Amino acid sequence: MAVAYTKQHFSDYQNPKECLLILFVCFLVFSLLFTFASSTSMDSDVKNMLFPEILRDEAVTRLNDLGKVSDADGYLERTFRSPASVRAVDIIGGWMDEAGLRTWVDHMGNVHGRVEGMNTSVEALLIGSHLDTVVDAGKFDGSLGIISAISAMKVLKINGKMEKLKRPVEIIAFSDEEGVRFQSTFLGSAAVAGVLPSSALKISDKSGVTVQEALKKSSIDIEEESLFHLKYDPASVWGYIEVHIEQGPVLEWVGFPLGVVKGIAGQTRLKVTVGGSQGHAGTVPMSLRRDPMAAAAELIVLLENLCKNPKGYLSDFGHCNDSIMESLATSLVCTVGEISTWPSASNVIPGQVKFTVDLRAIDDMGREAVIFELSNQMYQICERRSVSCVIERKHDANAVMCDAELSSQLKSAAYTALKRMAGEIQDEVPVLMSGAGHDAMAISHLTKIGMLFVRCRGGVSHSPAEHVLDDDVWTAGLAVLAFLETHVNSENIHVQY
Numbered sequence: 401m402a403v404a405y406t407k408q409h410f411s412d413y414q415n416p417k418e419c420l421l422i423l424f425v426c427f428l429v430f431s432l433l434f435t436f437a438s439s440t441s442m443d444s445d446v447k448n449m450l451f452p453e454i455l456r457d458e459a460v461t462r463l464n465d466l467g468k469v470s471d472a473d474g475y476l477e478r479t480f481r482s483p484a485s486v487r488a489v490d491i492i493g494g495w496m497d498e499a500g501l502r503t504w505v506d507h508m509g510n511v512h513g514r515v516e517g518m519n520t521s522v523e524a525l526l527i528g529s530h531l532d533t534v535v536d537a538g539k540f541d542g543s544l545g546i547i548s549a550i551s552a553m554k555v556l557k558i559n560g561k562m563e564k565l566k567r568p569v570e571i572i573a574f575s576d577e578e579g580v581r582f583q584s585t586f587l588g589s590a591a592v593a594g595v596l597p598s599s600a601l602k603i604s605d606k607s608g609v610t611v612q613e614a615l616k617k618s619s620i621d622i623e624e625e626s627l628f629h630l631k632y633d634p635a636s637v638w639g640y641i642e643v644h645i646e647q648g649p650v651l652e653w654v655g656f657p658l659g660v661v662k663g664i665a666g667q668t669r670l671k672v673t674v675g676g677s678q679g680h681a682g683t684v685p686m687s688l689r690r691d692p693m694a695a696a697a698e699l700i701v702l703l704e705n706l707c708k709n710p711k712g713y714l715s716d717f718g719h720c721n722d723s724i725m726e727s728l729a730t731s732l733v734c735t736v737g738e739i740s741t742w743p744s745a746s747n748v749i750p751g752q753v754k755f756t757v758d759l760r761a762i763d764d765m766g767r768e769a770v771i772f773e774l775s776n777q778m779y780q781i782c783e784r785r786s787v788s789c790v791i792e793r794k795h796d797a798n799a800v801m802c803d804a805e806l807s808s809q810l811k812s813a814a815y816t817a818l819k820r821m822a823g824e825i826q827d828e829v830p831v832l833m834s835g836a837g838h839d840a841m842a843i844s845h846l847t848k849i850g851m852l853f854v855r856c857r858g859g860v861s862h863s864p865a866e867h868v869l870d871d872d873v874w875t876a877g878l879a880v881l882a883f884l885e886t887h888v889n890s891e892n893i894h895v896q897y
């Protein structure tokens with residue numbers, strides 16, 4: 401039947417005009433089919449260049465998986481060398497292995513994954529972020545930087561570019577950036593940068609366990625001399641980059657998934673201990689009390705007032721010129737995030753109150769001036785109230801500026817990533833300051849640093865509500881990939897599938 405139908409079909413078109421028409425129609429159909437086929441294959445080529453399975457799907461799955469590695473039930477908490485932290489080290493090490501990196505864990509619990517590339521003897525590019533979290537944390541803070549770097553390296557391995565890297569590349573997942581357990585942050589990155597004093601091993605947590613003991617309990621023996629071996633030789637390092645969730649609202653506000661960090665504000669952590677006279681809540685008349693809780697409340701309100709209006713408090717202070725004052729007015733932020741009382745019962749006037757002060761500003765001299773003035777006024781309040789007051793400095797990190805050249809390379813990488821994702825990009829990649837501290841601050845003592853921020857929903861961080869869109873995770877991975885590709889020798893690349 402089909403044959404008969406075909407014959408009939410042809411016999412209907414014996415007229416040359418009709419033949420031409422049919423040829424024209426055939427040509428049109430063929431061209432349309434060709435255009436469709438080639439555009440489909442172009443789409444899939446572009447899609448292949450974007451590696452969505454690795455840079456988005458797998459990266460997001462890994463962020464979710466790591467977000468479940470917690471010491472607490474029902475919320476995320478992973479502090480320096482806690483059991484969950486040790487599990488996270490194993491998981492991250494496994495991902496690094498799978499991405500083709502040589503891995504090891506150092507004496508401070510940092511996980512390293514390195515590939516030598518073509519020239520083992522030239523300076524290495526370091527890429528890092530942290531594996532520890534705050535209490536009741538979000539799952540992107542720190543983990544996003546580690547996972548996007550591993551994913552990008554995995555793509556380089558798959559597309560045959562890893563062994564063509566012109567310099568060694570090393571990813572480091574740092575063990576302590578939040579400083580929750582020991583109050584002194586950057587234990588891991590400061591050791592690698594060679595700026596961690598050996599006295600840091602003796603700092604103790606709330607239950608009296610020292611850093612050294614915490615490492616020993618989790619199978620790492622460290623002595624003071626080992627710290628010396630952790631330090632990287634500056635001559636062996638080319639630079640350091642870090643990808644991190646923004647933790648603020650700017651990128652969302654300007655509608656951009658990535659931004660380049662210009663610099664990081666300096667920060668100081670204080671511990672204030674106020675001592676009074678412990679007593680019975682029902683029997684000690686108000687006029688005879690030496691209540692450290694009421695004193696602490698006054699100290700905290702002083703802190704808030706001073707930080708809201710530094711000009712009003714520091715205007716007579718000789719070291720602060722107008723530009724420092726201006727910088728303080730726009731960047732100074734102060735927080736009391738932790739407070740405890742002893743013995744902490746509703747019918748007892750406390751004997752002691754301890755609280756933390758976290759104080760940040762872009763200008764280091766300005767920050768010092770604030771601490772000086774704050775301490776003076778705090779002591780005066782305590783004297784007036786006849787309570788004792790001890791102010792200890794637990795952590796200091798000066799403000800750091802990112803390297804201009806590295807920042808411009810990161811900006812190009814971010815631009816390439818955005819262009820690959822969305823076609824033409826009209827706007828400039830935003831440049832912003834970081835109010836949050838980062839391992840890059842410690843590493844700046846070793847080498848030049850650059851950072852990329854990734855947009856987060858509502859600017860919320862240090863909260864389980866912290867969120868990054870799957871596509872923004874993808875863009876971040878693409879940006880690291882684009883950055884790494886500038887360190888690849890592009891001749892003779894053999895794809896390995």
Ligand SMILES: NC(=O)N[C@H](N)C(=O)O
Pocket residue numbers: 541577578579585647835836837838
């Ligand atoms: N990125 C961060 O959240 N870093 C800190 N630990 C901070 O306190 O800013």
